[in-house]
Every structure is written in C-alpha cells, then in structure tokens.
Amino acid sequence: MKNSLFDYDIDYEILEGFDNDMLYQHDIIPLYKEQLFVIVATSKEENDIDKLVDIFNQPIKLIYVEHQELQFEWKNLELKKKLYTFAKKAINYNMQSNNSYILEFIDEVLFFSIKNNVSDIHFECFENSVVLRCRIDGVLNQFFRFNIVLYQVISSTIKYLGNLDLAQKRIPLNSRVTRVVEGINYDIRISTMPTIHGESIVLRILDNGNIDKNLQDIGFEQETLKAIESILTLTQGLVLVTGPTGSGKTTTLYSMLNKVNTKEKKIITIEDPVEYKLDGVVQVNLNPDMDLDYPTVLKNVLRQDPDILLIGEIRDVESLRIAIQASLTGHLVIATLHTNNAIETITRLLDLNAPSYLIAATLKMVISQRLLRLLCENCKEEDVDFTYKSVGCKECNFTGYKNRQVVSEVLKINNEIARLISEYKDVSRIEDYLDTKNFYSLSTNGKKLVDAGKTSYSEFYSKL
Numbered sequence: 001m002k003n004s005l006f007d008y009d010i011d012y013e014i015l016e017g018f019d020n021d022m023l024y025q026h027d028i029i030p031l032y033k034e035q036l037f038v039i040v041a042t043s044k045e046e047n048d049i050d051k052l053v054d055i056f057n058q059p060i061k062l063i064y065v066e067h068q069e070l071q072f073e074w075k076n077l078e079l080k081k082k083l084y085t086f087a088k089k090a091i092n093y094n095m096q097s098n099n100s101y102i103l104e105f106i107d108e109v110l111f112f113s114i115k116n117n118v119s120d121i122h123f124e125c126f127e128n129s130v131v132l133r134c135r136i137d138g139v140l141n142q143f144f145r146f147n148i149v150l151y152q153v154i155s156s157t158i159k160y161l162g163n164l165d166l167a168q169k170r171i172p173l174n175s176r177v178t179r180v181v182e183g184i185n186y187d188i189r190i191s192t193m194p195t196i197h198g199e200s201i202v203l204r205i206l207d208n209g210n211i212d213k214n215l216q217d218i219g220f221e222q223e224t225l226k227a228i229e230s231i232l233t234l235t236q237g238l239v240l241v242t243g244p245t246g247s248g249k250t251t252t253l254y255s256m257l258n259k260v261n262t263k264e265k266k267i268i269t270i271e272d273p274v275e276y277k278l279d280g281v282v283q284v285n286l287n288p289d290m291d292l293d294y295p296t297v298l299k300n301v302l303r304q305d306p307d308i309l310l311i312g313e314i315r316d317v318e319s320l321r322i323a324i325q326a327s328l329t330g331h332l333v334i335a336t337l338h339t340n341n342a343i344e345t346i347t348r349l350l351d352l353n354a355p356s357y358l359i360a361a362t363l364k365m366v367i368s369q370r371l372l373r374l375l376c377e378n379c380k381e382e383d384v385d386f387t388y389k390s391v392g393c394k395e396c397n398f399t400g401y402k403n404r405q406v407v408s409e410v411l412k413i414n415n416e417i418a419r420l421i422s423e424y425k426d427v428s429r430i431e432d433y434l435d436t437k438n439f440y441s442l443s444t445n446g447k448k449l450v451d452a453g454k455t456s457y458s459e460f461y462s463k464l
C-alpha cells in the first residue's frame, strides 16, 4: 500500500549535500533517520536498494509514495531547505518574536505565495507538527510540514507583525498588515483562532491588482457584459450578484463599481470588512464593537445622499428591506446574496418576507456565478467523449489546473418576468417562460467550457 508523502515530517537537514538531479534520477527523497536507517521515499517498487545504500552510505528503508507527490516535493525542494534552515536558526536564536530569521522565513513564504497566486496561507497546529497549506485557485494544497517546536515562534512573529497581543492565545484575533514583496505593497489580513492544539493562523493576501479589474477583463461573455453594462446605467433598482463563497462575487462587485465610479456619482459601500480601498468611493467598515452595526449603518446611509449603494451582503429581512427601500427611492443598489442560481434568488427574496410586488418593482438583474478552474494547457489529456481531463505537471504545481474562469447566468428582469414575480405562485412559471427565451443557464455555460477543452467534467460537477 502506498503512503502519502505529506504525512511525514521531513528532516531537511539530511537533504543537505544531495543535489536535486541525483534525487530525481533515483526517484527518491530521503525523509529522516531512524536509528541506523535512513527512511527514503520512492515511487518505484523495483528501486535498486543496493545502489541507494551506496549513496547514503548507510542502511535504508524504503517507503512507497505516489510519483506525483515526489514531483511536487522536488519542485519546491530548494525553497523548503531554505525555510527549514531559517526555522532552525530562528529556534536557536532565543525564540525572540522579532528575530530576523523567522521574518525571513515568513517573507520567503509570502514571496512563494504571491508568485504562485496563493490567496490564503494556513498555519495549522497538530499534536506533533505544524502544517503549512496554501490555497491556489480555490483549492488547498499542503506545502510544508514541520516540527511543532516551530509553531510558537511563527505564531509570535505573525502576531508581532500584525501588532497583536503576543500573549493572547485564548480568543480569535484579527489584524491587517502591509508587507513589501519585490517592491510591491501587499495588504495581508491576519486571523488567529484557538484550537485544541494551539492556534490556527490564516493569512489572506489581498490582491489589489485583482480588484482593479475592469468589467470587461473578468471574463464574462460578450452578451453578458453588454447586459450588465446597460443595467449599470440605471439610476434606480436592485442588482444582485449571487453564488457560494469563492465564486468571485467580490471581484464582480468591485469591477461594477469601477464602471460607475465618476465624479458625478456618490457611491457608498457598506462592507464587513472593507477589503480593498477604492479611490473616490465612500467605504463604511462595519464595526459592531463600536455600535457601527449593520442596522445602524443601513438606517442612516440614505441620509448621506448616495447615488449608488453597495451592500456587501444581504443577509436578513432588515438589510433586504433597506435595499428595496433605497432602490425604490432613486438609488441604484448593488448587493450580493448567497444563493446558487438566479431563480433560487427570487424565492430567497420572497422567503426574506419581501412582498412580491416590491421585488417585481425593484429587481433589475440577477447575476449568478461560479469560478471554474481551467485545465493546465501544458499537461491536460484527452478523455472519453473528446473532453479533457487533468493530469498535473511542474507548470501547475501538479494540480492539473491553472487559473480560473468565471461562468455565469444573467437574469434580466423584463416586464414579463416582473409580472410573473408579482403574481408569484411557484418558480415553474418563470422557468417555463425562460425555456422559451433561450436563457443560458450556469450549467449550459459551464458545459461550454468543458466542450471547448478548457475545463474538465470533474471540475464542472464539483462546482455546478
């Protein structure tokens, strides 16, 4: 039976003195020493033990792992050796929270993360080890696993960077910090959470480059883009962007604001929290600790005379009530809602006690979206039915995927749909109507990407 390489704490010290090419040629990674033996991972059952014993000059024990795991490990080996060295030095350096080795360690992790499009860096504590995982294109990958002794110094350093109380380990802490990587400022949100084995620490890299996107650069189809742009010229009404967490709603929302952001318009956003700062936009950061909670802000925001109001998320009866009231009184309201598709959005609004005639009068458009991972062009392979499947290579960190593409369905509320909403009995009448109108649903649009060989069926089914 094969083991997983990711379940072992690798002692990177024994890797010193061996070059990567040699390890690669012999299909091995030495993991650690156990009494007289060197424990060595390989993916070849027929690997020549005698030859390996000669290399290590010591008896060895082999464990068998997947070849792809070895490839992933080889690819980042130099960096991991470096991290390991920083970490070791940091521990020897009196465990001071601001010692420079651990700062170098963290900057090295950030550098790797930014280069590889990582959105979140997770440090998780277990009984004997700390695991470092990175989220790329929405999926977590274990990157590094090291001894628990390092955890304390990592935690202290991150808290020190975030200006947080180093001694406080019993409650969740939040902070925000700017780090310069290769001359560019990156905002990083820090979150800590007490767990049974210590704290879990998550760093979110807020990619301002991503948020500055123009609407036409997001990847909407031409027709969709035109429909959204025309809706944004309205002076009143409600526009909803929906989808689960990680479906790219925030990026769409901000790019819509970019589109309407002119000197003649007053735009106010209500966010929890404000992630990206926008020029020329009045952004309100909710802060319940200081009585700046959702209802209070919503109640007062219309007195600030906005033209356009962005509500981060409609989450309850009260926020929907105010969104509708604002859209009825000469404001364009843009908001998100956690629903799976456009039709479900209408039922959700009704479930939130909004009268159907008011929804019919205010709702102008529902954009429902997902982000599908795109197959790595370097390694994808043809599957059955002329579609493509993921494989994995150096280019894509052995995940088989690289970058993501937005897939959407856009329901424009015309007079007929508005009438069907105001006379709402059940969704079937709206569905029947859309069937006659060539409505392109999320799954139709997602399927197009599969047919074009840009994504796989497995990715399609996992998101749609």
Ligand SMILES: [Zn+2]
Binding pocket: 376, 377, 378, 379, 380, 391, 392, 393, 394, 395, 396, 397, 398, 400, 401
């Ligand atoms: Zn690849």
